[in-house]
Amino acid sequence: MTKKQFKAESKRLLEMMINSIYSQREVFLRELISNASDAIDKIYYKALTDDSLTFNKDSYYIKITANKENRTLTITDTGIGMTKDELENNLGVIAKSGSLAFKKENESKDGHDIIGQFGVGFYAAFMVADVVTVISKALGSDEAYKWESEGAEGYTIEPHEKDTIGTEIILKIKESAEEESYDEFLEEYTLKTIIKKYSDFIRYPIKMDVSGQRPKEGTEDELEEYTEEQVINSMVPIWRKNKSELTDEDYESFYHEKHYGFDKPIKHIHINVDGTVRYNAILYIPGQTPFDFYSKEYEKGLELYSNGVLIMNKCAELLPDYFSFVKGMVDSEDLSLNISREILQQDRQVKFIAKNISKKIKNELKSLMKNDREKYEEFYKSFGRQLKFGVYNDFGSNKELLQDLLMFYSSKEKKLVSLDDYVSRMPEDQKYIYYATGESIERIEKLPQTEMVSEKGYEILYFTEDIDEFAIKMLMTYNEKEFKSVSSGDLGIESEEDQKQTETEQTENKDLFDLMKEVLAGKVSDVKLSKRLKSHPVCLSTVGEVTIEMEKVLSAMPDNQNVKAEKVLEINSNHEVFQSLKNAFDQDKEKVKLYTNLLYNQALLIEGLPIQDPVEFTNDMCKVMV
Numbered sequence: 001m002t003k004k005q006f007k008a009e010s011k012r013l014l015e016m017m018i019n020s021i022y023s024q025r026e027v028f029l030r031e032l033i034s035n036a037s038d039a040i041d042k043i044y045y046k047a048l049t050d051d052s053l054t055f056n057k058d059s060y061y062i063k064i065t066a067n068k069e070n071r072t073l074t075i076t077d078t079g080i081g082m083t084k085d086e087l088e089n090n091l092g093v094i095a096k097s098g099s100l101a102f103k104k105e106n107e108s109k110d111g112h113d114i115i116g117q118f119g120v121g122f123y124a125a126f127m128v129a130d131v132v133t134v135i136s137k138a139l140g141s142d143e144a145y146k147w148e149s150e151g152a153e154g155y156t157i158e159p160h161e162k163d164t165i166g167t168e169i170i171l172k173i174k175e176s177a178e179e180e181s182y183d184e185f186l187e188e189y190t191l192k193t194i195i196k197k198y199s200d201f202i203r204y205p206i207k208m209d210v211s212g213q214r215p216k217e218g219t220e221d222e223l224e225e226y227t228e229e230q231v232i233n234s235m236v237p238i239w240r241k242n243k244s245e246l247t248d249e250d251y252e253s254f255y256h257e258k259h260y261g262f263d264k265p266i267k268h269i270h271i272n273v274d275g276t277v278r279y280n281a282i283l284y285i286p287g288q289t290p291f292d293f294y295s296k297e298y299e300k301g302l303e304l305y306s307n308g309v310l311i312m313n314k315c316a317e318l319l320p321d322y323f324s325f326v327k328g329m330v331d332s333e334d335l336s337l338n339i340s341r342e343i344l345q346q347d348r349q350v351k352f353i354a355k356n357i358s359k360k361i362k363n364e365l366k367s368l369m370k371n372d373r374e375k376y377e378e379f380y381k382s383f384g385r386q387l388k389f390g391v392y393n394d395f396g397s398n399k400e401l402l403q404d405l406l407m408f409y410s411s412k413e414k415k416l417v418s419l420d421d422y423v424s425r426m427p428e429d430q431k432y433i434y435y436a437t438g439e440s441i442e443r444i445e446k447l448p449q450t451e452m453v454s455e456k457g458y459e460i461l462y463f464t465e466d467i468d469e470f471a472i473k474m475l476m477t478y479n480e481k482e483f484k485s486v487s488s489g490d491l492g493i494e495s496e497e498d499q500k501q502t503e504t505e506q507t508e509n510k511d512l513f514d515l516m517k518e519v520l521a522g523k524v525s526d527v528k529l530s531k532r533l534k535s536h537p538v539c540l541s542t543v544g545e546v547t548i549e550m551e552k553v554l555s556a557m558p559d560n561q562n563v564k565a566e567k568v569l570e571i572n573s574n575h576e577v578f579q580s581l582k583n584a585f586d587q588d589k590e591k592v593k594l595y596t597n598l599l600y601n602q603a604l605l606i607e608g609l610p611i612q613d614p615v616e617f618t619n620d621m622c623k624v625m626v
């Protein structure tokens with residue numbers, strides 16, 4: 001059986017190419033500049049093996065010239081040029097990439113990597129031009145040729161005059177129609193912006209005649225128009241430079257130039273990886289929280305370059321959510337791009353890079369915490385919350401990675417401490433990592449529940465953010481030490497003797513407590529004596545997973561599921577109030593009810609919880625007074 005070749009309707013194919021590959025028209029310039037850069041690179045490669053050729057970088061350039069009157073935009077390069085055959089084969093055959101073939105023949109050895117690979121970029125010119133004219137003279141040839149096409153209808157090739165080696169591409173820019181304007185592609189400002197955006201790091205100068213006004217010599221206040229040739233691109237990407245050549249100021253200016261932020265970054269991280277997937281990255285930890293950081297509008301991501309050409313403004317896949325504050329860029333030669341160079345067809349390499357980057361950021365933050373605590377605290381104030389969310393999210397799958405970066409306010413140190421700081425100085429007899437939750441440090445300091453733990457000399461971590469307790473619940477332990485809320489039923493501190501005594505007193509007063517429980521039915525699950533309280537008469541503790549702070553957070557959520565903490569009212573057996581309760585129980589049961597309600601409401605207030613019936617509470621207070 002003979003195999004038949006597929007045929008393509010080339011006219012339709014070209015139309016499809018022109019209209020459906022790129023989502024933004026402006027990338028036509030990126031494609032043509034990349035081709036010009038490839039063409040110069042090819043001379044460079046040839047010079048490596050051909051002694052008769054010398055490659056003097058300074059004599060190679062790309063020039064962009066706009067002519068508003070004729071509506072032409074010309075891209076001139078001093079690259080390798082094309083012979084008649086090459087014009088036919090490369091520009092006359094869709095999806096034929098002379099550059100890819102060249103690349104295969106000349107394996108890249110030193111980072112000069114050819115950009116073109118699909119053989120389609122050139123046709124992007126037809127998105128903005130009615131007619132495309134290519135005049136080219138190939139290296140080593142005496143003849144030049146003109147290739148011309150109006151798009152789908154085909155093309156012509158004829159001999160042409162051209163003195164120098166290289167290629168000139170003349171685009172006859174489309175007339176603007178009602179809703180579609182093409183005029184901007186003849187505007188100096190727009191062209192400059194597009195060049196800066198996509199082709200800033202093309203390694204050859206991209207020149208343009210730029211006009212402006214300047215004070216006229218010999219006059220006081222007269223201005224004169226001038227036009228001068230300027231190089232628009234920065235050329236050498238800072239990320240390809242040697243770290244030792246770069247100063248902090250260099251990194252800072254790059255941060256500002258790229259508009260990553262207006263602030264002064266806390267830290268930069270420069271990564272050069274030459275492994276299975278080669279990439280360079282410059283990452284920044286911003287100095288200030290972006291104003292929209294904790295809102296839905298904030299978009300995370302890093303700039304993604306392939307060989308110095310911008311592919312994506314914000315590649316979200318490169319950053320995990322917990323490091324979403326990181327700014328910067330990644331450049332890799334090893335990305336699998338799709339033909340529009342816009343989205344990645346398979347993101348194996350991106351995943352690999354993302355994983356590496358994450359590890360690197362973590363290590364850098366860890367060393368910042370160790371070596372420059374003050375700076376780390378500054379960072380933590382801005383983005384610590386995001387790290388805690390990171391511990392909590394995704395069912396805690398990143399907790400191992402992030403736990404060392406967490407910090408909380410310490411009751412003893414009166415400043416932020418890490419979990420490692422805490423655990424490493426725990427006394428031998430201390431079983432748990434204690435924490436207390438509340439709205440503010442001042443409020444927590446006054447919590448009755450902290451009394452016993454503090455008296456024992458143990459350090460307490462203060463949790464003042466909504467997310468804190470949730471993150472810690474996800475963590476469960478740190479260095480095999482369990483976390484314990486000072487409000488939890490069993491603090492693991494009470495001596496056996498104390499416990500026995502409490503149990504005895506509890507049994508002796510069983511009827512009193514039963515009555516109090518009856519009064520508070522549905523509000524608390526138990527009423528009991530407490531040894532944790534020193535000077536305060538009452539407090540609330542909780543049983544089970546949901547704590548009072550968690551209840552508060554959950555009830556403030558839009559999809560409030562009415563989750564309640566199981567509360568226990570604890571009474572200080574050494575407080576005079578307990579004696580009053582006992583007396584009331586013997587003499588006047590109504591008074592027990594009154595006192596019980598008062599004490600319960602007081603406990604709620606201490607916890608920052610609302611009182612169900614404030615009027616009744618104030619009436620009860622009055623009853624005690626009169």
Ligand SMILES: Nc1ncnc2c1ncn2[C@@H]1O[C@H](COP(=O)(O)OP(=O)(O)OP(=O)(O)O)[C@@H](O)[C@H]1O
Pocket residue numbers: 031035036039077079080081082090091096097098099100115116117118119120121122123167
């Ligand atoms: N300015 C130029 N100088 C020399 N050769 C060129 C020039 N522009 C295009 N070519 C040749 O034409 C071929 C096709 O260009 P085109 O832009 O369509 O694809 P590409 O650059 O190979 O791949 P991609 O679609 O990935 O950009 C190139 O591979 C190159 O051989």
